[in-house]
Amino acid sequence: MTARTDADRPAQPSRPRRVRRRRHLLPRANRTLVLLVALTVLITLVVLAWPGTAPMTTLMIPLLLGSLLLGPRQLPWFVVFVMVMLMLAIARQPELDARIVLAITILYALCFIVLTTSFRRSRLGVAGVQGESMLVDLRDRILSQGGIPPLPSGWLVEGALRSAGGTPFAGDFVVAVVPRDSDRLQIVVVDVSGKGEQAGTRALLLSGAFGGLLGALEPAEFLPAANEYLLNQRWDEGFATAIHLSLDLESGDFEVRAAGHPPAAQLDAGSGRWSVHEAEGPVLGLIEDAEFTTVSGVLRPGDAMMLYTDGMVETPKRDIGLGIDRMLGQAERLLRGDFEGGADRLVDALGSHNDDRALVLVHRR
Structure with a gap:
């Protein structure tokens, strides 16, 4: 043994x-x-x-x-x-x-x-604390979709978002991408039907879907694909307005397309004046086989462009045209010689606090 x-x-x-x-x-x-x-x-x-x-x-x-x-x-x-x-x-x-x-x-x-x-x-x-953490994560995902990707030194792009009543959830959102092996910046500003928390869940779903479409499709195909996506959701309030900017970061050439959305505004550095680009197209999610017109142009050094939602320019007592004129007047005053932080300054100075507000400012230095 x-x-x-x-x-x-x-x-x-x-x-x-x-x-x-x-x-x-x-x-x-x-x-x-x-x-x-x-x-x-x-x-x-x-x-x-x-x-x-x-x-x-x-x-x-x-x-x-x-x-x-x-x-x-x-x-x-x-x-x-x-x-x-x-x-x-x-x-x-x-x-x-x-x-x-x-x-x-x-x-x-x-x-x-x-x-x-x-x-x-x-x-x-889920439990109460876990449910709250999930909502915080959803909010962060919406905000992260609007993050501006790294850009060449000659460009400044800023975004600002404020929700109705100051809540973290909004029906307005921004998606910005630069597809791989491309020098073209794609930005879409979207206004989902409803306000604040009511539209926050739909904004979350659409921000993820639009982000995928924006990076995978040609610029002219994005709004038709987004319209088809919304139609397939069959929501009772399943519509949204949007404006899409496709910008060549080397030449400054751009294309703007809109879907029932307020027009983009461009600053001509030579004259110091703002002008609007009226791109026509129906609201997303209402009409099948919708067509969207294209406005083309060039951003030269010193020029700027603004994309925004109707919360910036529309109030119950004021026509949207007058609101756009007021916004451009504020832009001349607040952005004179200094575009850094301009998006936040404009959003804080304009629009109704009872409506969601979003603005993207693009400046070629």
Whole structure:
């Protein structure tokens, strides 16, 4: 019989590996539920031990944490558990005067509100904090679509976006791309039907789709493809206006096409005057086989161009033509000799705060 050496013995899993295995067996959501149940039991024991000192309202701490951290499947059961613990605490109270009865009523009302919220949250399928992080991620994705890609040193392109009421979600968005192996900048400014949060979800979907179309298609094909995409969505309010700029970064040659959108405005550095380019085309998502006219031109050194949404120039008490004249007047004043930060200055100075506003400023230095 030979003695077994340490080398012959089977290797034992390391402690960190065993810990990770246990954590894998108990998902994070279940660990959170266990911790909240333990906290609730602990608070209940304290209330039962010192009913005249420890208030029953302390049970709202785990209830609030549960509403933030638990998913829609676990939260209803946890709320019922808190209500049972609350019943135990009530039975231990020395006397039930009007003040305590009112407090009990409020506590059960809060439990009912959290329970109702959990049923509504089941449509999304995530916990409160996780759902909020998802919305933040969606907002960041919309904003990142409007990021300006790296450009040659002779160009300055800025974008600014403000939503109705100051919320992070807007129905206006900007997409800008420079396709690989190309010296042509493609920018589209879109105004989705609706405002703020109401249009934010549609803006998210369209910004991703338009970004893919913009980098894959020839400039003349973009608006017809975007129109077909919107028609296929079959939304009740599935329309949008858009303006598309295709700019050659070497020569300065550009093409502008619009779909029911306010016209682009160009600054002629030689004369110091702004002019508008009226490109005609129907609103996206309403007419099949729509056609869009093209306005061509050149941006020479010192010239600039603005693309914007109707929130910049339109108000209930003012015609859009007068709004464009006012915007161009502000542009002459605010951009005189200094285009850096000009997009933000114009958006802050113009338009209605009750409407989404977006503006892109292109300047050839």
